[in-house]
Amino acid sequence: MAEIVKVVVDAMGGDNAPVEPVKGAVEAVMEREDILVILAGQSDVIRKELAKYPNCPKDRIQILNASEIIETAEPPVFAVKKKKDSSIVKGLMAVRNKEADAFVSSGSTGAVLVGGQILVGRSKGVERPPLAPLLPTAKGVSLLIDCGANVDARPSHLVQFAKMGSIYMEDILGIKNPRVAIVNNGAEEEKGNALVKETFPLLKACKDINFIGSIEARDIPSGYADVIVCEAFVGNVILKLYEGVGITLIRKIKEGLVSSLRSKIGALLVKPALKDMLKTFDASEHGGAPLLGLKGLVVKTHGNAVAVEIKNAVFQCVQFKQNGINERIAKQLNQDKEEKAEAEV
């Protein structure tokens, strides 16, 4: 039998806690036998939720009691240092202490990012651990790297992001030789801000990635590249605008569909097909956003994640663990470092 993977799920994080995280965790262990889920949070609340699922395999669901909750609005560094008995801090500590393989949370992005770096710690050789969500595209998904909390990156950070992203897309999503592009304000090589201009030749010189050049934001949704490299401020704009334009456009379309009797009848007929189609444009089917380059696995799911996203994030962790992504990333980046050091001697 395959080795059991232990995943801590933050039962108190996100808009739909504790209902959806607990439901997602239960669904994960019911669907696969190689998973043990540890629900972190207030044990009485979790026990009450678990009571809804009398048939779930109790030997593969544990509770990690944590009395405190970190709210989304709290300053992350302060919250992580202060609330030692929160689900986020205890979950991350379990990963640090090798009591669990991974931590999944829909809670405060800032706290998960800060906690991941402070408590779990960076792998040797990793300069900055990026947060890398998947974006839905016309062809599937692309990895947007970085959307973390640390902005104003250096060129060497972006080069590491490109390498980590390539390993992730190849090993977790099975994309052979993933196409890597850097976000730019034009397709030509001379375009870009100071950071991009400095990074471009470094990426071009990388032998271990399939660098295809610049990507304009217009071409992101079409699936032009598999790994989309950018600095976190720009990544944040891309990620959030993607959601914002989608939400507003779909709302406009819904308004249009109910604006007349004729369109209302039509809406009833198109609804199932439209729903199926929009589902293909939904990245949550693939799980959450991993925080790459740490000594353990941390995955951030959307603040409004429902059970299916949590479940997929747990599955993602299993694959992550089985493929040894963290080890591969650490090995790759250290190898680069050694080569660089040798070249300098």
Add this chain to the structure above:
Amino acid sequence: MAEIVKVVVDAMGGDNAPVEPVKGAVEAVMEREDILVILAGQSDVIRKELAKYPNCPKDRIQILNASEIIETAEPPVFAVKKKKDSSIVKGLMAVRNKEADAFVSSGSTGAVLVGGQILVGRSKGVERPPLAPLLPTAKGVSLLIDCGANVDARPSHLVQFAKMGSIYMEDILGIKNPRVAIVNNGAEEEKGNALVKETFPLLKACKDINFIGSIEARDIPSGYADVIVCEAFVGNVILKLYEGVGITLIRKIKEGLVSSLRSKIGALLVKPALKDMLKTFDASEHGGAPLLGLKGLVVKTHGNAVAVEIKNAVFQCVQFKQNGINERIAKQLNQDKEEKAEAEV
């Protein structure tokens, strides 16, 4: 009678030239009597197009012969310097020499931006002229400032963008006390990259704008602010991603609508209502993107603009001229400069 406003329209620029620019110009002069349009480009080509409209008022349509065409792919600075007999250079020179009030082009964005700065010239006091397109939102439109070619802006540039954008939205779109926000990676004041952190308190201290703080990219499409201030690299990402997500999503929806017989029948019923609704999410109804802070008016329309956008851009120029926006901008920015100089004494 109102003073006649003279607008040069680039008849050779954009994907649909010469057909759509000429059509838009003709429609503009037929709809309003206070406009004279000068079509810049190869006169034989223009004359042939104009022959399609025997009833147009010939006394208010002139031709400015220009034998050369600047292609979109050409390096802008080189093209503007080399092709002195192009429609872009000749149109801009007409504005510079006060032979025309404004220039409208769907051609090379780079050439229009570079040419606008070099040939028409900055107004006194303007540090950097921004390109400011209108974005469609759930409530109407917002001005995105800057999307120009000069990236890596300084805080003082962003402050000027905020002021120019406020004047534009108030005077041209009639929005009283327009809400100004700076693009940021979070709503809290301590968020941001180095540029945003440095700019935020400067905007907060501005007495002549209605600064409402940070805007996250997610909130742009909902119409949370009227003037959206950012550095041009980020502006470019926002503008192009807006288009890209919209195109991909609408394509997905169309695929959904024709995926089954049932949905095809429904599609016929919803089509008119959907079309009307999506039209409200189309900024081209408001014209093109002005290049603000110049000594004359320059408006850039989309590369794929059709007649209605050209026509609206021409109308936009009339309003621009009648409200004396350029003079207002120059006055405001110089007043700031004088106040600053006095304070320093």
